[in-house]
Amino acid sequence: DGGITQSPKYLFRKEGQNVTLSCEQNLNHDAMYWYRQDPGQGLRLIYYSQIVNDFQKGDIAEGYSVSREKKESFPLTVTSAQKNPTAFYLCASSIRREKLFFGSGTQLSVL
Amino acid sequence: GENVEQHPSTLSVQEGDSAVIKCTYSDSASNYFPWYKQELGKGPQLIIDIRSNVGEKKDQRIAVTLNKTAKHFSLHITETQPEDSAVYFCAASLGAGANNLFFGTGTRLTVIP
Numbered sequence: 001d002g003g004i005t006q007s008p009k010y011l012f013r014k015e016g017q018n019v020t021l022s023c024e025q026n027l028n029h030d031a032m033y034w035y036r037q038d039p040g041q042g043l044r045l046i047y048y049s050q051i052v053n054d055f056q057k058g059d060i061a062e063g064y065s066v067s068r069e070k071k072e073s074f075p076l077t078v079t080s081a082q083k084n085p086t087a088f089y090l091c092a093s094s095i096r097r098e099k100l101f102f103g104s105g106t107q108l109s110v111l
Numbered sequence: 112g113e114n115v116e117q118h119p120s121t122l123s124v125q126e127g128d129s130a131v132i133k134c135t136y137s138d139s140a141s142n143y144f145p146w147y148k149q150e151l152g153k154g155p156q157l158i159i160d161i162r163s164n165v166g167e168k169k170d171q172r173i174a175v176t177l178n179k180t181a182k183h184f185s186l187h188i189t190e191t192q193p194e195d196s197a198v199y200f201c202a203a204s205l206g207a208g209a210n211n212l213f214f215g216t217g218t219r220l221t222v223i224p
Contacts, residue, residue: 102154
């Protein structure tokens, strides 16, 4: 089945620790995105990549980093600089740069 | 940038009734307006979208209307069913990529059997 796979589904971070969220797609989409979702808020863009080996900051990039070494993969690292990391993280890819296809998300919590 | 406001934040309807969710946007240059449905523990899924050159679009029980002059657009769900219960997000795009897509804060719809 074609789609976007995010792992793990749940992740716990200790203070001062970096954690990496995985996102893999087999839709052959060029563009990929990371969003953060907090309760009662809309989706906020963290980073996006329109092509391999290139990515841009979104609205809330501070404390996060990404890489795009392969078309299929767009991992997100939540660094220790992100002081409020608890949230639901969504990865997406797009066709025609508008219609987003989302993964099932990763819930990150702080221990 | 664009600012999208969505109302109501929660909505409860009886099964079989209609549900309406409204969104307003601030930037008259926005030209693409999708709606996403998010079920519990899952990612959002596109259910319908409309472009600025169209006033209304229907797909079975769901429809979207757009009023460019007033800068608002609405999602209409008729004959609601329990499986319609979810969080619905509207969004507005300034074009040129999903990086220019701005989301509303969501509406939690509950359909009471």
